[in-house]
Structures are given as structure tokens and as C-alpha cells.
Amino acid sequence: MSMNRRKFIRNLLVGSATVPVITACGGGGGGDGAGSSAGNGNGGQGGTDTGTTDPGQTLPERTEALSFIVIGDMGTGTMGQYSVAAAMAKVAKVKGCDFVLGAGDNIYEDGVTSVDDPRFLDSFEYPYQNLDLPFYMCLGNHDCASTIFGGGSDNQRGNHQVDYHYSTERYSNKWRMPARYYNQVFGDAGDDRPFLELFVVDSNPLTSFYTDTDSNFTWQNYGYPQQSWMKKTVADSRAHWKIAMSHVPYKSNGKHGNAGNLDPGMRWMFTNPDADGLRYKAFMEECFADKADLLFTGHDHSLQWIEPVEEMGPAHIIVSGAAGKTDDFDDAERNPTVFQQENALGFVWVRLTETEMQIEFYTVAEDGSGHQLAYSQTLDKPVAVEPALA
Amino acid sequence: MKRRDFIIKSSATGLSLGLLSACGGGGSAEAPALPDINPPGNGNGSSGSIDSIRDRMPAYSGPDPFQHGIASGDPLAYQVILWTRITAEGLDEIPVIVAVARDTEFNDIVYEGVGYARSQSDYTVKIDPLLPSPGTTYYYRFETLGHYSAIGRTRTTPAPSESVDHLRLAVMSCSNYPYGYFNAYRKVAFRADLDAVLHLGDYIYEYGPGEYDDAAVAADRPVDPPHEIVTLDDYRRRYACYRQDGDLQECHRQHPFICVWDDHEITNDAWMNGAENHNDGEGDYGERKRAAVRAYFEWMPIRRVAPDNEVRIYRHFEFGQLMSLMMLDTRIIGRDKQVSTSGEARDPDRQLLGAPQQRWLFDQLDHSHSRGARWHLIGQQVMIAPLTLGTLPDSPNWSLGGGAQLNFDQWDGYETSRRALLGRIEAKGLDNTVVLTGDIHSSWAMDLSIDPGNLSVYNPFTGEGSLAVEFVTPAVTSPAAPTKGLSDLAALALVPLNPHLKWVDLFHRGYIVLDITPEHCKADWFHLETVSEPSNQETFARAYATTDGANRVKRLDTPSAPKQNPPLLAPAQQAVTESAV
Missing domain, CATH: 2.60.40.380 (Purple acid phosphatase-like, N-terminal)
Known part of the structure; x- marks a missing residue:
């Protein structure tokens, strides 16, 4: 693991990441790798190996700010994905970017079938070749599907994407998915607290259209253990910022809609009684309500900044699912929004300081002819800051 | 404010x-x-x-x-x-x-x-x-x-960490004073081995004379005030009227009660912001509800749960390691208005418990499980199990599933709330949940399956696939079927149409004695000969039990033996009425 870690750091140094981020990154290696191909979620864990400090390394500096880009539903390998990647590279260079969050559907249409599947290259490595940043990835329904419909009934397939994280043969060191669901800390907020902690949910087994016959992925064997782990991990987190990422929306004005009533027009075709996301909604609320500052999802191929809702507390809800495909809204009024954009490729850029978050939406022309800032706003940190931090 | x-x-x-x-x-x-x-x-x-x-x-x-x-x-x-x-x-x-x-x-x-x-x-x-x-x-x-x-x-109660071998609870509901004599209370009063009496609501009824009573009985047992109760004074007087009943007094005197209200403590088919039996002429519903709630807290031996929430009665009790008891309010703290079609009943935005209570309940189930309690009892008002004219497979993806529901005031009218609860029990793999229900003036024993009409989810012959069980206690006095014959006919029709339903009796009044040991949680139904006159006659009707880990009901032929050497009953009243001075 230390080998990987060093490689990882070197890799980042060559790239554009800043040193404080690296030294504070803690969990980089993403844990022990044991059971990385086990069906049962690898126990979640992000393995925060905050172990010994390398000799000669300076003490971690307190993080002033972190910037990152959020993409989703990107893994098409088509021109659109390349165009978004080019725009991301430009924005990252101008505005700064420490890492990327990938909100699932990493590899269309039906994931990968082995750790050396060429689609890792076609849908990830080649498109993002010029972005030398760690990509923290989340599984989507198409990553766990065995048909192009993305029915999500083949969860086992997602394990190859975890294995790729640990592969020594992989093309670059960008791909970060230490487990099907995991946490990851970034930066240092002083007082031994991380600046940011990311919680990544594996939503497909909780909501797939079609029932997975693999009993490793039932609610009893997978969904609820994941929920219990996540709830405790979030509750125990001392991180200053807490952000959650999942593929299936908690709220969305797109055709997939709100958890609890997902895919209202399509469900008659589905076999999984959990396809409406009733239990998924409770999962998200029990784990993240009043704790998370930001919630990122994909699944609907649009860009949405949804206002906080009572059941989730102060968290701002962002759908970023337009980094490879586009779609129109189903009901633009379903949830009140700060900003929303349909039928356009794009991504979200976020900069967090101790007290504020700056969120920008970029739209991208499919033919690579350019990108533009569609919306930008800076708000106070949603979850109140504990006074001890000051 | x-x-x-x-x-x-x-x-x-x-x-x-x-x-x-x-x-x-x-x-x-x-x-x-x-x-x-x-x-x-x-x-x-x-x-x-x-x-x-x-x-x-x-x-x-x-x-x-x-x-x-x-x-x-x-x-x-x-x-x-x-x-x-x-x-x-x-x-x-x-x-x-x-x-x-x-x-x-x-x-x-x-x-x-x-x-x-x-x-x-x-x-x-x-x-x-x-x-x-x-x-x-x-x-x-x-x-x-x-x-x-x-x-x-x-x-x-036994201390939460204590190991306990045997608990006995009476389970009662629906005691309408002018509909009959409180013979059930009298019979329960004499059961010296009970740990507590659960009253699942409809402890009083709001109606005026002639609106919902047995005229022959009501002549002897007139309600006060002699009109439908609406104001605080009305509600107080109605409790005072009921509490002058000797049988009810005796039952209270001998046992601690654990009570929740149902609708009639407020008014018929109450929900959060209204009720079937409330009209504008009766003033503001919120005011009526506050009056009813205030009188309830004055007159019932209940502990206030949250100082700043006067309407909250959902709460929990721990009886050693043997049992946790969660008492719910399915009536007024979070219930959305009743609907009348299956489609509306599936509206995912409608709630029976309300989000805070549901979160609390799930936390309590977690807590009960993690503290190692053997049985998780849920005391509440309205039937959770579906009641339909032919239970069909019921995937939530098809809004027609499930068959024709008969009573949308029950959990049948709040499909997502039921799925959330049963779905949580299923997801946790939680064994030994037992739901106790009142409201419906009849006796029922049922398996609780998330989809009882679907053979791949629930086997109606073995009960396999059942997640929990539900026992419904009959009324103290309120009627269901007017004759035994009609009751038998209805039962004959309902049981084959509802495969999870193992027994129903729609005629008799009575109560349940719940017998809890580490091996079983067993309901003994006792039925009264009559409530039209004071009577001492009761019969053991049926028993159904669920054994540890089974999560399905099984019929038994005998009632459980009472505890040996129960604590003495409190001595009769006559002995202690002298004045102290």
C-alpha cells in the first residue's frame, strides 16, 4: 500500500494538485484492499490511513480552500465526453481544481466485465488524459447492468470498477474507487479535523429497475449494512465540510425524478419493488439529514441546483449528470431550484473555503467549440459551523 | 411560540x-x-x-x-x-x-x-x-x-438489562360506555398476574345520545354531557362520566395502563388537520383537537413525552431483556387525510405516522434490536395487514396491485407508510416484531408480509415470507357484526381472499391476554358472553402464537397458564373508605 501511496503522490505532483492537499489527503490509498472483489460492499470503508508521517515531510498546513469539479453520467467515450473533458481542463487551470467527483454511469452502457476491460480506456482514461487529477468515482446503474437499458440487475459487475482502483496495470492513477461505498477525507481544518469528508453511496442495489438475483445485493445483505455503516461514519465524522455523492437522485426535475417516486412513468416495466426509491430516500435522510452540506447525484442528464428541503435539512442538492449525455426535464417545477439547465452538456465546479461555498455551472458545446459559465453563486456554508473551529 | x-x-x-x-x-x-x-x-x-x-x-x-x-x-x-x-x-x-x-x-x-x-x-x-x-x-x-x-x-417494569422469563399483558380497545357494560374491564381487573394493561384507543367516544349506542344499554348508562363533545369542558365531562363506571375504576385500580388515543378521543376518523365527524359548525378543528388532547393528558395516567410537544404520545417502554414496547400515534400527529381509492392510497407524499415519528420508530427498532430485546412489540391503532376483496400480487410498480381495499382509514390507505415500516423490518432482518392493533371491534390473527398475494414473496400455507405478525384485539363494548351468523359469513368470505389472514371473529367483544416468554409471544383471545348486561361470563376463544424467529402465527388450542403466585390484588374498596380524621 505504501508503494501505491508514493506513486499516487508522485502522480499528483506531476499534475496540478497542491502539496497541502496531498499531505492531508490521508485516505488516498483507500484502505486495505481486502475483499476488494467481494460482493458485499467491502465493508464500505475508505481506510483513512493517517499513519506515520514520512520523514522530512513538513507538517500539514491548514487548508484554506479546496476546489473540485463534479461530473456525472459521463462514460460514453463519445465526442461529448471529450468536449466536457477539455472544458474541465481549462476551468481547472484557470480556477484551480484539486480533484474530480464522478457521480456514476462511469462506463456506458453496461459497465465493464473485467479489470482489464478496454472500456476503462475508451470511457475514462483517454477522455480525461489531460486532467491529471484524482477522480473519486461512484457506481451508477449502467456500471451495474448487463444490458444497454441500464436495468442495474448485475451489481457484481460494479466490483470490477473497485478492482481497477487496486490494479497495478492500470493506465493512470486517476481512478479512485476504494470500495463500492466509501468515505474519503481531504485537507486539514486544524484541531485534527479534516477540511472535507466525502461520502460515496452505492445507490444502484438500492433502486435498480430490475431485481438482482444475486443475494449479496439484497437490502438485508447489502442495502441496510451500507446504511448502518454510512449513518455511523457520517455521524462520527469530524470533518468541517461534509459532502455526499450518489448516483440516483434524491431530488431531481428530470425524468428519473425524486427518491420515493422515481421513474413515475416507467415503473410499470420494472420488477424491483424498490425501484421507486422509497427505502433509498429514507437511507439518504437518515444518513445525511442535517449533517451534509452538499449532496451530489447524477442519473438525470441535466444540471440542477435544487434548494434545500425540510427532510434533508440545510444541504444543497445538486444534480450533475450531463458530462456525457443530455436530456430534457420532466417537470421543471417539481422541485424549486437555484439554477437548472436542460439539454446541454456540462459540469459543476465548486470551491469551498472555511465559511463559504462558490458553485459554478458550466455548459459545454458538444462539438468542442467552447464552454461558458452558466451560473455562479457564493453562499455561506449550509451546516452551521461549530464555534470550536474558530 | x-x-x-x-x-x-x-x-x-x-x-x-x-x-x-x-x-x-x-x-x-x-x-x-x-x-x-x-x-x-x-x-x-x-x-x-x-x-x-x-x-x-x-x-x-x-x-x-x-x-x-x-x-x-x-x-x-x-x-x-x-x-x-x-x-x-x-x-x-x-x-x-x-x-x-x-x-x-x-x-x-x-x-x-x-x-x-x-x-x-x-x-x-x-x-x-x-x-x-x-x-x-x-x-x-x-x-x-x-x-x-x-x-x-x-x-x-423490569430493568432494561434484566433477564425476564415471563410477561403477561392485557390488550384492550374501543370501550364505548353507552354501547355496553364494561364486563371486559371487570374480567381483566381480576387477572392478578398481569404486568400492565395496554389500551389501544377509543377509550371514550365523542357522540351524543342516540348517535352511536345501544338504546337499551344507554337508558341505563347515559353519557354526560348529553350531546356530542366539542369543547374542553365537554371532553372533561365525558371522561368524568366514563370514570364513574365501577368496572373501569376497578381495572385501573389493579393495573398500570399504557394508553394511546385513537380517533374517538378526538372525533371519528380523525387525522392531523380534520376528521370525518367534525364540521364547521363545531368550530375550529385545531381548537377541538387541543381541547381533546388537553383533557386526555388530564384524565389519563400517561406521562408527557416531550415538554414542548403537547400532542406527542408516541413513546417506548422496556420490559427487561424480554420485550420492548413502542406505542404509536397513527391518528393525529402525522396522519394525512384519508382517501378513497387505491391509487390515492399509494401517493408517496402521504404519511400515516409523519416523518419524525417514523424516524423515531425506526430508531427504536434499532435500539431494541441492539440492546438484545427478544420481542419488539408495536402497540397502535389501525390494522397494518391489508384487508381486501381478493389479495393480488402487489408490486408498488403497478398502482393497481393489491386488490380492492375495504378500509382506507387503516394502513391500507397509506401504502408507502406500510411499505416503509415492513421494508425496514425486512432490510434489518429483524425477527420477532409483533404488532398489536385495536380500532376495528373484532379479533384477528395475521401474518405481515410485504406482498401477501404474491406466491413468490409469501407462502399462504406455511407462512414463509412473513416478516412479523399482527394480533387485533376486540372491543370492550363497541360492535362489529350485528349477529354471530353474519360474522361467520363474513369470516368465511374474508379468510380465503386474504391469504395472510388466519382467523377473524367479527362478533364478540372481549380482550387479548398476551403471554410473552423467550420462546413465544402468544395471544389468547377471551370473548364475553354479552355486554348488554353486567355479566361474569367469558370464554377462551382462540390462541395464536409466534415462536422465536418464526415471524408467523400458529394456532394453539389452549390458553397459557397464568403466572404462579401473582402479587396480591389490591384489597376491595369497602375496607378503606373511612375518613382519615
Whole structure:
């Protein structure tokens, strides 16, 4: 693991990441790798190996700010994905970017079938070749599907994407998915607290259209253990910022809609009684309500900044699912929004300081002819800051 | 805002803020948990003994002030609510002394305290004493104005960590005074081995004479006030009317009650912001609900759960390692309005419990499981199991599934709430959940499956796939089917159409005795011969049990044997009615 870690750091140094981020990154290696191909979620864990400090390394500096880009539903390998990647590279260079969050559907249409599947290259490595940043990835329904419909009934397939994280043969060191669901800390907020902690949910087994016959992925064997782990991990987190990422929306004005009533027009075709996301909604609320500052999802191929809702507390809800495909809204009024954009490729850029978050939406022309800032706003940190931090 | 009102109101009655936070009490003028012999608001604040309270009793020469009996309820390991009401014309702020002893002779007194009967709380008195031992039967009596109350008997719960082999609970509901004699209460009163009595609501009915009664019985048992109850005074008078019933008084005197309201404590088919039996002519529903809730807290031996939420009654109890009991409010704290079609019943935005209660319930199930409790009991009002004219496979993806529901006031009308609860039990792999239900005036034993009409989810022959069980207790007096014949016919029709339904009796009134051991949770149904006249006759009707880990009901032929050597019943009332002076 230390080998990987060093490689990882070197890799980042060559790239554009800043040193404080690296030294504070803690969990980089993403844990022990044991059971990385086990069906049962690898126990979640992000393995925060905050172990010994390398000799000669300076003490971690307190993080002033972190910037990152959020993409989703990107893994098409088509021109659109390349165009978004080019725009991301430009924005990252101008505005700064420490890492990327990938909100699932990493590899269309039906994931990968082995750790050396060429689609890792076609849908990830080649498109993002010029972005030398760690990509923290989340599984989507198409990553766990065995048909192009993305029915999500083949969860086992997602394990190859975890294995790729640990592969020594992989093309670059960008791909970060230490487990099907995991946490990851970034930066240092002083007082031994991380600046940011990311919680990544594996939503497909909780909501797939079609029932997975693999009993490793039932609610009893997978969904609820994941929920219990996540709830405790979030509750125990001392991180200053807490952000959650999942593929299936908690709220969305797109055709997939709100958890609890997902895919209202399509469900008659589905076999999984959990396809409406009733239990998924409770999962998200029990784990993240009043704790998370930001919630990122994909699944609907649009860009949405949804206002906080009572059941989730102060968290701002962002759908970023337009980094490879586009779609129109189903009901633009379903949830009140700060900003929303349909039928356009794009991504979200976020900069967090101790007290504020700056969120920008970029739209991208499919033919690579350019990108533009569609919306930008800076708000106070949603979850109140504990006074001890000051 | 409400909280501020509450504090102002309470301060006006003389309670200090310190006391408020200590006793978690409310407008019902409870005494603090520890004996506080200084009457709050009494500037002289001297004296230090119960004797000095006796010395300063107001002069009184009227009749026995204990007209409405005594009661206990909401037992905890070291606490139990003790309740009485004082009827003394012209007096207010009346000190009431209570003594709690290990014996019926009051030789071994473990607690003495004082409460005050005030007009603000309709002269009801609640005291929440701290008692020395869990799982122990205590005797108590009140004293005021030179009179003693009858002796009551109550019991603390076993400590949560304690291992317990055997618990017995009576489960009751739907006691409509002018519809019959409270023979069921009388029979339960004499069961000395009960740990507590659960009352699942419809403890009173709101109707005026002739609206919902048996005319022959009502002639003998007229309700007061003689009209539908709407105002605070009305609700108080209705409780007072019921509490003059000797059978009900006797049942309260012998057992601690754990109560929740159903709709009729407010008005028929109540929900959060309205009710079937409420119209504009009867004023603002919110006001009526507040009046009903206030009278409930005054008159029922219930402990206020949250000081700043006067409507919250959902709460939990722990009976050692053997059982956790979660009592729900499916009626007014979170219920959306009833609908009338299956499609509407599936609206994912509609709720039966409301989000906070549902979160609480899931947390309690987690807590009960992680503390190692064997049985997880849920006491609540309306039937969870579907009741349809032909149960069909019921995937939530097809909004037509499930068959034609018969009663949208039950969980059938709140499909997502039911799926959320059963889905949680399924996801947790939680064994040994038992739901206890009232409301429907009849006896039912059912498996709880998330999709009972779907052979791949639930096997109606073996019960495999069932997640939990539901036992429905019959009414104390309220009727279901008018004759035994009609009841049998209906049962014959319903059982084959509802594969999870193992038994239903729609005719008899009665109650359940729930017998809980580490091996089983068993419901014995006892049915009364009649409620049209006072009667001592009851029969054992049926028993169904679920065994540890089975999560499905199984019929048994005999009732469970009572506990050996139960604690003595409190001695008969006549022995203790002399005046104290």
C-alpha cells in the first residue's frame, strides 16, 4: 500500500494538485484492499490511513480552500465526453481544481466485465488524459447492468470498477474507487479535523429497475449494512465540510425524478419493488439529514441546483449528470431550484473555503467549440459551523 | 411560540421553570418526581413534612372527594404515574398526599409525596414518584381533605438489562360506555398476574345520545354531557362520566395502563388537520383537537413525552431483556387525510405516522434490536395487514396491485407508510416484531408480509415470507357484526381472499391476554358472553402464537397458564373508605 501511496503522490505532483492537499489527503490509498472483489460492499470503508508521517515531510498546513469539479453520467467515450473533458481542463487551470467527483454511469452502457476491460480506456482514461487529477468515482446503474437499458440487475459487475482502483496495470492513477461505498477525507481544518469528508453511496442495489438475483445485493445483505455503516461514519465524522455523492437522485426535475417516486412513468416495466426509491430516500435522510452540506447525484442528464428541503435539512442538492449525455426535464417545477439547465452538456465546479461555498455551472458545446459559465453563486456554508473551529 | 405560551401558562399556575425542566410536566400540574412538600407558589415555604400538609388541609365537610377512582400508568423501571381526581365543591389548589408501599397494609412505605388538584387541570392530580425497585408490585393510596382513596396496585417494569422469563399483558380497545357494560374491564381487573394493561384507543367516544349506542344499554348508562363533545369542558365531562363506571375504576385500580388515543378521543376518523365527524359548525378543528388532547393528558395516567410537544404520545417502554414496547400515534400527529381509492392510497407524499415519528420508530427498532430485546412489540391503532376483496400480487410498480381495499382509514390507505415500516423490518432482518392493533371491534390473527398475494414473496400455507405478525384485539363494548351468523359469513368470505389472514371473529367483544416468554409471544383471545348486561361470563376463544424467529402465527388450542403466585390484588374498596380524621 505504501508503494501505491508514493506513486499516487508522485502522480499528483506531476499534475496540478497542491502539496497541502496531498499531505492531508490521508485516505488516498483507500484502505486495505481486502475483499476488494467481494460482493458485499467491502465493508464500505475508505481506510483513512493517517499513519506515520514520512520523514522530512513538513507538517500539514491548514487548508484554506479546496476546489473540485463534479461530473456525472459521463462514460460514453463519445465526442461529448471529450468536449466536457477539455472544458474541465481549462476551468481547472484557470480556477484551480484539486480533484474530480464522478457521480456514476462511469462506463456506458453496461459497465465493464473485467479489470482489464478496454472500456476503462475508451470511457475514462483517454477522455480525461489531460486532467491529471484524482477522480473519486461512484457506481451508477449502467456500471451495474448487463444490458444497454441500464436495468442495474448485475451489481457484481460494479466490483470490477473497485478492482481497477487496486490494479497495478492500470493506465493512470486517476481512478479512485476504494470500495463500492466509501468515505474519503481531504485537507486539514486544524484541531485534527479534516477540511472535507466525502461520502460515496452505492445507490444502484438500492433502486435498480430490475431485481438482482444475486443475494449479496439484497437490502438485508447489502442495502441496510451500507446504511448502518454510512449513518455511523457520517455521524462520527469530524470533518468541517461534509459532502455526499450518489448516483440516483434524491431530488431531481428530470425524468428519473425524486427518491420515493422515481421513474413515475416507467415503473410499470420494472420488477424491483424498490425501484421507486422509497427505502433509498429514507437511507439518504437518515444518513445525511442535517449533517451534509452538499449532496451530489447524477442519473438525470441535466444540471440542477435544487434548494434545500425540510427532510434533508440545510444541504444543497445538486444534480450533475450531463458530462456525457443530455436530456430534457420532466417537470421543471417539481422541485424549486437555484439554477437548472436542460439539454446541454456540462459540469459543476465548486470551491469551498472555511465559511463559504462558490458553485459554478458550466455548459459545454458538444462539438468542442467552447464552454461558458452558466451560473455562479457564493453562499455561506449550509451546516452551521461549530464555534470550536474558530 | 407554543412553548412560550406553555411557560407563561405554567408560571401562572405557580410552577417554577426549574420544576418544569425537572419533571417534564405540563399544564396538567403534575407533581415533581421527587417529593416536594412545599406547595409551589406558597410564599411561606416553611415546613418539611407530610404532616404539615395534613395540618394545613383546607376545611372540608363534603362527601368522599374520590369520585373518579384512582389509576396508574406508563410504568418505567423506577417510576409509574399515579393519578386521581378530587371532587370538592368550592375548593381549589387542594393538596393531595400519596403514599406508595410494598404491602397492602402500608407498613413498608417507600414513597410519600404531594400533588395539587387545581381547576386548571380539572382537579386531576398526577404524581410520578421515584420508586426503589424495578419489576416490583407496589400499592398506593391518596389522601386529601380527611379522606383516603381506595388502595391501588401498580407495577414497575423490569430493568432494561434484566433477564425476564415471563410477561403477561392485557390488550384492550374501543370501550364505548353507552354501547355496553364494561364486563371486559371487570374480567381483566381480576387477572392478578398481569404486568400492565395496554389500551389501544377509543377509550371514550365523542357522540351524543342516540348517535352511536345501544338504546337499551344507554337508558341505563347515559353519557354526560348529553350531546356530542366539542369543547374542553365537554371532553372533561365525558371522561368524568366514563370514570364513574365501577368496572373501569376497578381495572385501573389493579393495573398500570399504557394508553394511546385513537380517533374517538378526538372525533371519528380523525387525522392531523380534520376528521370525518367534525364540521364547521363545531368550530375550529385545531381548537377541538387541543381541547381533546388537553383533557386526555388530564384524565389519563400517561406521562408527557416531550415538554414542548403537547400532542406527542408516541413513546417506548422496556420490559427487561424480554420485550420492548413502542406505542404509536397513527391518528393525529402525522396522519394525512384519508382517501378513497387505491391509487390515492399509494401517493408517496402521504404519511400515516409523519416523518419524525417514523424516524423515531425506526430508531427504536434499532435500539431494541441492539440492546438484545427478544420481542419488539408495536402497540397502535389501525390494522397494518391489508384487508381486501381478493389479495393480488402487489408490486408498488403497478398502482393497481393489491386488490380492492375495504378500509382506507387503516394502513391500507397509506401504502408507502406500510411499505416503509415492513421494508425496514425486512432490510434489518429483524425477527420477532409483533404488532398489536385495536380500532376495528373484532379479533384477528395475521401474518405481515410485504406482498401477501404474491406466491413468490409469501407462502399462504406455511407462512414463509412473513416478516412479523399482527394480533387485533376486540372491543370492550363497541360492535362489529350485528349477529354471530353474519360474522361467520363474513369470516368465511374474508379468510380465503386474504391469504395472510388466519382467523377473524367479527362478533364478540372481549380482550387479548398476551403471554410473552423467550420462546413465544402468544395471544389468547377471551370473548364475553354479552355486554348488554353486567355479566361474569367469558370464554377462551382462540390462541395464536409466534415462536422465536418464526415471524408467523400458529394456532394453539389452549390458553397459557397464568403466572404462579401473582402479587396480591389490591384489597376491595369497602375496607378503606373511612375518613382519615
